[in-house]
Amino acid sequence: MGELGVEHFLSLSAALFIIGMMGVLIRRNILIIFMCVELMLTAANISLIAFGWQMHSLDGQVFVLFTIAIAAAEAAVGLAIILALSRRVHTVDVAEIHELRD
Amino acid sequence: MADYLILIPLLPLVAAIINLLLGRTVTRGKAHLVSVPAVAGSWFVSLLVLRDIWNTEHAIEQKLFTWIPSGSFNVPVNLYADQLTAVMLMVVTSVGLLVHIYSIGYMHGDGAYYRFFAYLPLFVFSMLMLVLADNYMIVFFFWEAVGLCSFLLIGYYYKRRSAGNAAKKAFIVNRVGDLGFGLGVIMIFWTFGTVNFWGPEGVFARVGDFGQTTITVIALLLFTGAIGKSAQFPLHVWLPDAMEGPTPVSALIHAATMVTAGIYLVARSNALFQASTTAMLVVTCIGLFTAVMGASIAITQNDIKRIVAYSTVSQLGFMAFALGTGAWMAAIFHLMTHAFFKGLLFLGCGSVIHGMHEEQDIQKMGNLRKYMPVTFLTFLIGSLANAGIFPLAGFWSKDEIIVGAWISTVFPNFGKVVTVLAFAAAFMTAFYMFRLVFKVFFGKENFDTEHVHPHESPKTMTGPLVILAVATILIGFVGFPPEDGKFHHFIGTVFESHAGEATHAMASVAVHNDGGALAVMAEEGEHGGHHVSLAMTITFGVISSVVAIGGIFLAYLYYIRRSLSAEATAARFNGLYNFLYNRWGFDTLYQERIVAPLMRLAYFLWQVIDVKVIDGTVNGIAKGTLSASQTLRKVQTGVVSNYALAIALGMVVIIGIYLVGFSSLDVPFLR
Numbered sequence: 001m002g003e004l005g006v007e008h009f010l011s012l013s014a015a016l017f018i019i020g021m022m023g024v025l026i027r028r029n030i031l032i033i034f035m036c037v038e039l040m041l042t043a044a045n046i047s048l049i050a051f052g053w054q055m056h057s058l059d060g061q062v063f064v065l066f067t068i069a070i071a072a073a074e075a076a077v078g079l080a081i082i083l084a085l086s087r088r089v090h091t092v093d094v095a096e097i098h099e100l101r102d
Numbered sequence: 103m104a105d106y107l108i109l110i111p112l113l114p115l116v117a118a119i120i121n122l123l124l125g126r127t128v129t130r131g132k133a134h135l136v137s138v139p140a141v142a143g144s145w146f147v148s149l150l151v152l153r154d155i156w157n158t159e160h161a162i163e164q165k166l167f168t169w170i171p172s173g174s175f176n177v178p179v180n181l182y183a184d185q186l187t188a189v190m191l192m193v194v195t196s197v198g199l200l201v202h203i204y205s206i207g208y209m210h211g212d213g214a215y216y217r218f219f220a221y222l223p224l225f226v227f228s229m230l231m232l233v234l235a236d237n238y239m240i241v242f243f244f245w246e247a248v249g250l251c252s253f254l255l256i257g258y259y260y261k262r263r264s265a266g267n268a269a270k271k272a273f274i275v276n277r278v279g280d281l282g283f284g285l286g287v288i289m290i291f292w293t294f295g296t297v298n299f300w301g302p303e304g305v306f307a308r309v310g311d312f313g314q315t316t317i318t319v320i321a322l323l324l325f326t327g328a329i330g331k332s333a334q335f336p337l338h339v340w341l342p343d344a345m346e347g348p349t350p351v352s353a354l355i356h357a358a359t360m361v362t363a364g365i366y367l368v369a370r371s372n373a374l375f376q377a378s379t380t381a382m383l384v385v386t387c388i389g390l391f392t393a394v395m396g397a398s399i400a401i402t403q404n405d406i407k408r409i410v411a412y413s414t415v416s417q418l419g420f421m422a423f424a425l426g427t428g429a430w431m432a433a434i435f436h437l438m439t440h441a442f443f444k445g446l447l448f449l450g451c452g453s454v455i456h457g458m459h460e461e462q463d464i465q466k467m468g469n470l471r472k473y474m475p476v477t478f479l480t481f482l483i484g485s486l487a488n489a490g491i492f493p494l495a496g497f498w499s500k501d502e503i504i505v506g507a508w509i510s511t512v513f514p515n516f517g518k519v520v521t522v523l524a525f526a527a528a529f530m531t532a533f534y535m536f537r538l539v540f541k542v543f544f545g546k547e548n549f550d551t552e553h554v555h556p557h558e559s560p561k562t563m564t565g566p567l568v569i570l571a572v573a574t575i576l577i578g579f580v581g582f583p584p585e586d587g588k589f590h591h592f593i594g595t596v597f598e599s600h601a602g603e604a605t606h607a608m609a610s611v612a613v614h615n616d617g618g619a620l621a622v623m624a625e626e627g628e629h630g631g632h633h634v635s636l637a638m639t640i641t642f643g644v645i646s647s648v649v650a651i652g653g654i655f656l657a658y659l660y661y662i663r664r665s666l667s668a669e670a671t672a673a674r675f676n677g678l679y680n681f682l683y684n685r686w687g688f689d690t691l692y693q694e695r696i697v698a699p700l701m702r703l704a705y706f707l708w709q710v711i712d713v714k715v716i717d718g719t720v721n722g723i724a725k726g727t728l729s730a731s732q733t734l735r736k737v738q739t740g741v742v743s744n745y746a747l748a749i750a751l752g753m754v755v756i757i758g759i760y761l762v763g764f765s766s767l768d769v770p771f772l773r
Contacts, residue, residue: 024746033742098740 009050017043030085030092034078041071107164107181109147110191111230113140114198114223121223125216133219134206141202141226145195152188156592161185163236170239174295182236182300186596189434190233190366193441194359196573198226200566201354204449207562208350208456218258218348225251229359233366238287238297238305241367245283245327248360249276255355256347268346275340279330283367286323293320299370306373314378321374321381324367325388332364332418335392339688341415345407349452352407357414357448358441365421365437372430372597382426382512389422390520395686397530401537402672402683405462406451409538412685413488414444416527420503423524427517429506430597431590435581436503438589439495442577443487446570450481453559453567454542461549464541471543473556476564478543480571485539487574489532490650492643497650498578500528502585505642525649532653540661584639 016039023036045064052060086092089099117140121133129136154162161184170177183191202222209218228247235241249272257269290305291297293316298304309317328334333341344356355361368375368385375381396416403409417440424433455462457474471478487494490501504524510517558564581587659666672679684690 021750025743025750028743030742033746094742097742 006050006054009046009053013043013046013050015043016040016046028093028095030082030094030097033094034075034082037078038071038075041067105164106147107151107162107183107234108166110144110151110195111181111227111234113144113147114227114230116140118220118224118227121216121220125220129216129219131215133216134202137219137223138199138202138206140223141195141199144226144230145199148188148191148195151183152192155183155185155188159595161187175291177237177239177297179240180236181234183234184596185593186366186369186434187233189438189593190362191230193362193438194226194229194233197354197358197441197445197570198222198229200569201350201358201445201449204353204452204563204566205348205350207560208452209348210560214258218255221251221254221258222351222354225255225355225360229363232363236299238290238299241370242283242287245331245363245367246280248355248363249273249280249331252276252344252355252360255351256344258347258351262346265346268340268343272340272344275337276330279327279337282323282326282330283328286320286327289316289320289323306371309373309377317374318378318380321371321378322384324371324374325381325385328364328367328422329388330364331367332361332422333392333415334364334388334419334422335395336688338392338396338415339685339692342408342411342685345405345411349407349448349455352411353445353448353452356411357444361414361418362421362437362441365418365425365433368422368425369430369434369597372425375425376428379512382428383516384426386423386426386513386516386520389419389424389426390523391419392416393419393423393527394523394530395419397527397534398682399685400534401530402679404465406454406464406467406538406542407448407462409464409534410444410447410451413447413531413534416531417444417488420500420524420527423520424503424506426512427507427510427520428512429503429510431593432499432502432506434593435589436496436499439487439499439574439577439581442570443484443495443574446480446484446567446574447488449563449567449570450477450484453477453563454481456559456563457556458549459554461554464538466549467542468545468548469543470556474558476558476567480564480567481543482539483571483574485535487578489535489654490528490646491654492647493575493578495574495576495578497643497646498581498584501639501643501646502581504528504646505584505638508642509638525646528646529649529653532650533657536654536657537661540657544662584643 020036020039020043023039024033027033027036045067048060048063048067050060052058052063082092085097089097091097114137117137120136121129125133151162161182163183164181166179166181168176168178202219205218205222209215212218225248228244228251232241232244232248235244253269253273256272257265259265260269287297293312294305294308296303296305299306301307330337341356341361345352347356375385393416396412396414396419400409400412400416403412417436421433421436421440424430424436453474454467454470454477457470457477458467461467483494487496490496504521507517507520507524510520513520579587580589656666660668660671681687
């Protein structure tokens with residue numbers, strides 16, 4: 001293990017992404033799932049930063065700024081949906097929300 | 103000058119449309135006030151047409167419009183009235199008018215009065231267009247139209263099952279003949295390149311340009327149509343059943359006019375038939391067989407209308423073999439006289455049935471002359487005319503047919519056989535007619551006099567009977583003296599003009615036409631040289647009178663003096679009696695050999711082909727789709743995690759393919 005390289009950042013990013021994905025797939029609480037989605041977004045941001053750092057380019061950071069802005073908007077919409085849903089069905093358990101099936 | 107020709111068919115058409123559209127709401131029980139004047143108007147215009155043609159001796163034409171302009175296939179709708187048409191117009195409108203008037207009384211109080219008075223003028227319209235048409239396509243069109251009207255009117259009492267069946271039978275049996283006629287029209291267009299009758303490019307002018315075989319085929323196909331419509335063997339079975347319709351309909355359509363359409367068609371196409379001896383032979387044989395068969399069946403029947411119906415079949419047979427032996431004028435003459443006396447007989451039957459409260463079995467009648475004197479007298483006149491007693495209408499025309507067969511130049515030897523058999527048929531005709539008369543109007547009452555009170559019919563019914571009876575007495579004289587009467591001079595030109603044009607004109611049409619026609623024929627060098635002498639006319643007149651009186655006398659012995667017992671004779675010739683009573687077994691034969699197998703085939707097609715194969719396939723596809731989707735819909739759990747898993751797995755697979763397939767790419771951390 002020598003110099004800090006882009007591989008380390010990407011490994012972190014991959015680890016975060018997989019943790020997030022596993023959270024989305026396994027957890028049943030819709031809020032946790034939502035947070036895991038945010039985690040996956042963050043993993044992507046780290047990759048962008050890492051590549052930008054390696055290439056000596058600002059493009060990666062600009063991308064990340066955009067992503068964060070959009071993630072904020074997405075969080076607002078997502079939370080609003082979750083709020084509306086929990087009010088309607090009185091639960092945050094996704095296994096119990098299957099009205100579309102029937 | 104000829105612009106009024108259109109009025110003849112137009113008036114009944116307008117009446118029919120008015121009654122069809124407004125019958126239910128406006129005209130209702132007064133529907134006859136629309137129809138009767140319309141038909142009367144068309145009768146009057148027909149009279150004018152007759153006068154004009156009589157005076158000018160020229161055909162009248164009126165061009166209307168072109169129905170089908172399609173390349174070389176051109177079907178104009180033109181009205182054309184020559185001498186033959188004029189005779190047909192008079193027959194159709196006269197009998198039509200009288201039947202309309204008669205129906206006012208007969209159909210009184212019927213629930214669908216307006217419907218009757220809509221169909222009846224519709225029929226008159228179709229029939230008039232049929233005889234006015236100047237090409238085969240229009241003839242065919244209205245040929246079908248009269249068939250339709252016949253169907254509607256036979257099935258007029260559609261709530262009665264037997265009426266519905268009879269209507270279907272008439273329609274389907276006629277289809278067989280119409281198929282032949284349709285093929286004939288196609289064949290005519292194929293051969294001649296036109297369907298028009300007249301003009302230098304018309305069919306009749308160019309018969310000689312084509313081979314004998316072609317012309318024979320065309321003539322036979324046309325005659326197939328005539329067999330169906332004119333109830334000739336083997337398609338005669340529909341006509342007696344057609345008596346399920348109201349009696350005025352039987353009189354107008356199934357005795358006087360529509361059934362003569364076949365005779366008219368053959369007479370109109372005489373140029374084609376004259377060019378083919380084979381076709382003429384077929385026409386003769388079928389006509390003769392029908393004449394004998396119809397008369398023999400009529401002897402044993404008990405239903406009053408059925409007897410007269412078989413009589414019609416027999417008389418149509420007479421007309422057909424007259425055409426076949428080349429006695430064209432005699433055939434048309436008989437067509438005309440028959441229309442009047444058979445119309446009279448049918449209306450008389452209607453009056454009897456009406457007076458007897460819907461009883462049709464002659465075994466349950468008797469001595470009706472006491473109750474219905476007018477009906478009796480007129481019916482007697484009709485019967486005498488049908489039997490061929492001097493000097494009534496039937497005598498002149500039937501005699502001429504028989505003489506025509508005897509001197510036929512088409513079949514010099516066969517004609518003699520025809521004559522003998524025709525006498526046999528004439529004998530049977532006289533017998534069955536007077537069996538009917540004696541059973542119905544003489545003897546003792548064979549009905550319950552306590553409960554049944556026969557009564558004379560109203561004036562609207564007896565009026566037409568009297569008019570028709572007078573016509574029956576007088577109409578024969580237009581053909582007097584025999585072979586040389588006004589009628590013959592008038593209509594003769596129709597059959598002469600084409601004789602010279604047919605290359606195979608083996609016989610002059612005007613075989614027994616002397617006077618003016620002779621000169622024409624001599625010029626053409628086609629004259630067969632036959633000439634009816636006065637002696638021959640008188641001889642045949644005497645023979646046929648003796649035959650007719652003999653038939654009547656035999657009926658007298660059986661049913662009035664009872665010196666011969668009908669029951670004993672029937673028992674003695676049991677086999678023959680049953681054979682005749684069962685109408686030569688034709689109905690049974692057709693039922694067993696044609697209808698039943700077709701029903702079985704239809705049942706098979708329905709139960710196996712349609713239900714199992716076609717429906718099975720369609721329903722099978724639907725069922726397969728349904729069960730497949732029932733299985734597949736389980737994939738859609740509705741649980742978000744499952745979808746997310748599917749997305750993730752899909753992504754893994756895609757990336758996996760990407761990495762394996764594009765491994766040459768420089769991916770740093772996989773190095």
